[in-house]
Amino acid sequence: MALSDKDIDRLRQQLLKRREQLRWVVHDTLLESKREDFVDLAGQVHDAAEESFADLLAGVNLAHLDREVKELADIEAALQRISAGTYGECVDCGTDIVLARLDAYPTAKRCQPCQARREDSKRGGRDATPSL
Numbered sequence: 713m714a715l716s717d718k719d720i721d722r723l724r725q726q727l728l729k730r731r732e733q734l735r736w737v738v739h740d741t742l743l744e745s746k747r748e749d750f751v752d753l754a755g756q757v758h759d760a761a762e763e764s765f766a767d768l769l770a771g772v773n774l775a776h777l778d779r780e781v782k783e784l785a786d787i788e789a790a791l792q793r794i795s796a797g798t799y800g801e802c803v804d805c806g807t808d809i810v811l812a813r814l815d816a817y818p819t820a821k822r823c824q825p826c827q828a829r830r831e832d833s834k835r836g837g838r839d840a841t842p843s844l
């Protein structure tokens with residue numbers, strides 16, 4: 713792995729900070745929904761263990777939380793890759809993701825070329841995925 717402990721630590725702090733921000737957004741949005749079950753859930757947002765937080769929200773079908781929930785899942789996945797020692801490696805091709813990219817997107821799991829390829833195939837629709 714090309715990342716130093718110091719880099720990893722800095723990126724980890726960024727991820728944790730962002731997660732905390734997102735938890736507040738989720739918390740407030742749940743409260744504002746004025747739905748009893750969601751308001752209940754809001755009370756658990758800050759107590760939930762890291763792993764169960766995503767599960768907690770899986771049952772929340774609030775369209776305007778989609779982006780936050782997805783980003784939180786990405787953050788959890790990135791933190792797990794840090795624990796597993798695979799953080800900073802592209803999940804598709806295994807090369808090291810450049811540090812500048814990780815600084816800009818700490819949740820990045822693909823190197824830029826792989827991400828671009830993926831977005832190309834997405835644009836072309838499901839059937840455009842190469843069968844390699």
Ligand SMILES: [Zn+2]
Nearest residue numbers: 802805823826
């Ligand atoms: Zn790659």
